[in-house]
Structures are given as C-alpha cells and as structure tokens.
C-alpha cells in the first residue's frame with residue numbers, strides 16, 4: 320500500500336485501456352483484469368470500501384469499490400466488512416464524475432487506506448453523482464449513485480487526480496494530525512526505499528538468468 324507522503328499519490332494518473340499491460344512496481348507485468356483482482360483482494364484484506372490504482376503504485380485511472388450488505392454487527396462497530404457480505408463490486412476505468420445534486424453532504428466519516436488510522440467527518444461531497452466509465456470488457460457505462468456510494472466514487476476519483484480527502488478540509492485538521500502523518504510519511508519513505516532495493520535485485524536476477 321502506498322502511503323501518505325508518497326509522490327505517486329499526488330500525481331495525475333493516466334487513462335488506460337482494458338487491453339493494456341500494467342507494470343506494478345515490485346511485480347511482473349500484469350493484465351488490467353489481474354491488477355483489478357489484486358486491488359479487490361487488497362481492498363478486502365485491508366477492510367476498505369475502495370482502492371485506486373495509484374494506491375498500489377500504478378499511475379493509471381482505475382479504481383475498485385464495494386458495497387456491503389447492511390449488517391447489525393457493523394452498525395455496532397464490532398465487525399468490519401468482509402467479502403462474504405458483498406452486495407456489489409465495482410471496477411471502473413477512466414471514471415468521469417458528473418454531479419447530479421450540487422447540495423453538499425458532510426454526514427459521513429471518511430478515511431483512506433493510504434492514511435491509516437485517520438478519520439474525519441465533514442468532508443463535503445456531492446450527494447448524488449453519475450459516473451461514466453469503461454468496464455473490464457471495454458464497454459462504456461454510466462452509473463448513478465447517491466449518499467455513501469457517491470462519496471466513495473468521489474473519493475476514489477480524487478485519487479486519480481492526486482487529491483486526498485484531507486485536502487477538502489481546513490488546513491487546521493491536517494495540523495491536528497501532524498504527528499501521525501509524520502509517522503505515516505516515514506513509513507512511506509521506508510517502503511519506497513525497500514521497493515527500490517527489491518526492484519534492483521529483481522533486475523539483477525533477471526539479467527543473470
């Protein structure tokens with residue numbers, strides 16, 4: 320997982336085609352479908368509701384998201400979402416968001432797998448949106464969403480433009496989390512260092528085969 324402080328989270332991601340071959344740093348080249356599967360797996364492992372390609376180190380315009388069935392346990396905060404309770408999974412390529420209802424909604428708490436442990440209420444998001452995207456078969460599709468799902472789609476599309484949810488909140492909020500964010504930035508640095516070493520070793524091994 321790419322973490323807060325990683326420059327890839329601040330880059331504008333590039334459009335992609337379902338037939339593309341993708342090079343995830345640290346992995347062999349993969350098809351878009353393989354990467355989507357990996358992203359879904361990662362999202363479920365991390366108990367997230369969405370994951371954008373830049374968060375796994377890929378600067379392309381793709382995200383996955385999930386809707387879970389309502390669960391009493393979850394409402395009580397005892398049990399987090401699991402794959403067995405999936406209502407619907409989404410894989411969206413080149414998503415474009417159109418706002419259907421300009422009224423901003425601030426009623427949900429928002430977090431991000433790239434900013435672990437930090438949650439904030441009050442991120443203003445359009446309550447109703449329409450997303451145009453390409454699916455894994457190359458079909459152009461449009462989907463309307465509201466409330467929480469609309470929020471998830473907006474959060475994930477933001478990632479493709481190098482934007483994070485904290486950017487939508489007053490700077491004081493980021494300041495309040497300064498210490499935790501510094502820790503995450505340090506973890507990000509360490510990860511990138513390991514990744515570089517790992518990539519060099521892999522390159523070296525391949526050259527010597």
Ligand SMILES: [Zn+2]
Pocket residue numbers: 430431432433474478
């Ligand atoms: Zn996020």
